[in-house]
Amino acid sequence: MSMNTLKRTAQIFLLACCCLTMLVVARSGHKPAPTVDDAAKVTVSNVKFEPRTLTVKAGTTVTWENKEGSHTVTSDTGAFESETLSAGQSFSHKFDKAGRYPYYCTFHGSKGGHDMAGVIVVTK
Known part of the structure; x- marks a missing residue:
């Protein structure tokens, strides 16, 4: 050669x-960073909210989807309140400010996190 x-x-x-x-x-x-969805969901079934505690960023809209029975989504402080939701119905609320937002079902829970209750934690 x-x-x-x-x-x-x-x-x-x-x-x-x-x-x-x-x-x-x-x-x-490099893989692209996952996109942050500006919507979050809470499932309402078996007489409970799932997840019971949901953490989201300010500006997020949370949607509660009722899978069975009749339920409400009622804020402990009056910040939001749904009408009675039948199976298949949903309720949405946009959380603009950081803080803790406890809520409950007026039929199966009570203020203070008893029985059918949950909390939305909003971060900045």
């Missing part, structure tokens, strides 16, 4: 290695 052939082979090999390295880095490197 001549010296020019060896140089050319080495150049092609190095170019192939560089391309392979760039491909591996591009495919396995």
